[in-house]
Amino acid sequence: MPYTARLRKAVGLLRAALAEAGLERQSPEFARHGEHAAAEDAPLVLVACSGGRDSMALAAVARIVCASLGLRCGAVIVDHGMQDGSDRIAEAAASRCRTLGLAPVLVRPIAVRESGEGPEAAAREARYRELVAVAYESRAVALLLAHTMDDQAETMLIGLLRNRGTDALAGMPASFTRGGVAFLRPWLALARADTTGICADLDLEYWDDPTNGESVVGELPRDYPLRSRVRHDLLPAIARFAGGDMTRHLAESAELxxxxxxxxxxxxxxxxxxxxxxxxxxxxxxxxxGGMARIIDGATVLTIDARTLEAEHPAIRARVIAHALERAGIAAGAAQVDAIGRLVTDWHGQGAVRLPRGYSANRKKHVIRVCQDGAHANR
Structure with a gap:
C-alpha cells in the first residue's frame, strides 16, 4: 500500500520516539523487505487505545512500525464505566485492535472514584494507575499515548485557565515515567486532521466520544468537559480573532x-x-x-535549610519548595509556596504556614520544618 504524506509523517514520528526511548531494530533481518515475526521474548510496546480516531490510528501505525523493528505490539483498553454501554465500546475497540494484528489486547474495567477535583481528573488518575498496573503485569517496556498537536494546544490553554507561570504554558511532555513505566507521546507534532485522514487511508473504524462534542451544533453546554469546550468554543474563537489556525502556534509555544x-x-x-x-x-x-548533625524525627516529613535556599534565584527557590512538598505528597498551592519562600528570605519570627491535609511549615533558627499540625509545639 502506498503511504500518504501524513502516514509517512506519523511513521517517522513514532520511529523517532521509540528510538529516543532506546527501542531500535532488534536484528538485521528486520531491515529486509517482507513481514518478519518478532521473537516471543522481544520487547513489548502497548498502545493505550480508547477506540477513538487518534488512538485507533496510533494502534494501526504502531503495529506497522513495531513489526518493522522486531518489537511486539499490543493494546490496552481501559473501560471507565462512566457512560452507558462503555463495556461494548471497549470490546469493539479491542476487536479492531485484534483485527489489526496487535497482541496481547487487554480490556481493563476500572472504578472511578471522585476525589474532589472533578470527574475528568478522577478518571485520568484511575486510568494511569491501571495502565501502570497493566504494563507491570505484561512486562511492557513502553506505553504509547495518542495525544496530538491539537491536544497539546488545548492543554496549554487549559493550563493558562487553571494555573499560572511557565508550568502552565508547558503543556504535555513528549515522554515521562510514572510508577517506573515509560509513557511516550509520539504525535504531539501531528494534527488531529492527520489522524482522521490516517483512519481514512487505512479504512479504520473508530468511535467518537459524545462528551467530546463532535456532534453538537453551536456552543457546547456548560456541563460538557472543559477540554471539549476549549476545543469547540475557545480555540475557534482565538482562530477567528487571529485570522488563522492557532493550533500549531500554541503547540510549538508549549514545546519551547x-x-x-x-x-x-x-x-x-x-x-x-x-x-x-x-x-x-x-x-x-x-x-x-545548631552545629549538630540530626536525622529527621518521625513527626517531620521534611526540613529545608533556609540559608542554602536563600542564596538561590527566586525561580529556583520556588521550584525547590514546590518539588519538596510534592515529593512529600502535599498538594500546596502557589500562595502557600510563596509563603514558605518568605520564611526563607523574609523571616522575622512570623507564624507557621498552613498547608493541606493538616500540615504546616514553621521556621526555627535556619531550619524550616514541614510536619503535622501540633508537632511543632514539641520542637
Whole structure:
C-alpha cells in the first residue's frame, strides 16, 4: 500500500520516539523487505487505545512500525464505566485492535472514584494507575499515548485557565515515567486532521466520544468537559480573532516552554538535594541544626535549610519548595509556596504556614520544618 504524506509523517514520528526511548531494530533481518515475526521474548510496546480516531490510528501505525523493528505490539483498553454501554465500546475497540494484528489486547474495567477535583481528573488518575498496573503485569517496556498537536494546544490553554507561570504554558511532555513505566507521546507534532485522514487511508473504524462534542451544533453546554469546550468554543474563537489556525502556534509555544521548564526543574532538583532532607533519608545527608548533625524525627516529613535556599534565584527557590512538598505528597498551592519562600528570605519570627491535609511549615533558627499540625509545639 502506498503511504500518504501524513502516514509517512506519523511513521517517522513514532520511529523517532521509540528510538529516543532506546527501542531500535532488534536484528538485521528486520531491515529486509517482507513481514518478519518478532521473537516471543522481544520487547513489548502497548498502545493505550480508547477506540477513538487518534488512538485507533496510533494502534494501526504502531503495529506497522513495531513489526518493522522486531518489537511486539499490543493494546490496552481501559473501560471507565462512566457512560452507558462503555463495556461494548471497549470490546469493539479491542476487536479492531485484534483485527489489526496487535497482541496481547487487554480490556481493563476500572472504578472511578471522585476525589474532589472533578470527574475528568478522577478518571485520568484511575486510568494511569491501571495502565501502570497493566504494563507491570505484561512486562511492557513502553506505553504509547495518542495525544496530538491539537491536544497539546488545548492543554496549554487549559493550563493558562487553571494555573499560572511557565508550568502552565508547558503543556504535555513528549515522554515521562510514572510508577517506573515509560509513557511516550509520539504525535504531539501531528494534527488531529492527520489522524482522521490516517483512519481514512487505512479504512479504520473508530468511535467518537459524545462528551467530546463532535456532534453538537453551536456552543457546547456548560456541563460538557472543559477540554471539549476549549476545543469547540475557545480555540475557534482565538482562530477567528487571529485570522488563522492557532493550533500549531500554541503547540510549538508549549514545546519551547517545556524546554525551559525541564531545565529549571533540573536546576531545582540539584539544589533540593543540598537544601532539603526528607523523612527516612539516611545519615549520609543529615540536617545541620545548631552545629549538630540530626536525622529527621518521625513527626517531620521534611526540613529545608533556609540559608542554602536563600542564596538561590527566586525561580529556583520556588521550584525547590514546590518539588519538596510534592515529593512529600502535599498538594500546596502557589500562595502557600510563596509563603514558605518568605520564611526563607523574609523571616522575622512570623507564624507557621498552613498547608493541606493538616500540615504546616514553621521556621526555627535556619531550619524550616514541614510536619503535622501540633508537632511543632514539641520542637
Amino acid at each position: 516552554a517545556r524546554r525551559d521548564k525541564d531545565y529549571l526543574d533540573e536546576c531545582a532538583d540539584r539544589v533540593m538535594a543540598r537544601a532539603v532532607t526528607f523523612a527516612g533519608e539516611s545519615a549520609a545527608s543529615p540536617v545541620i541544626d
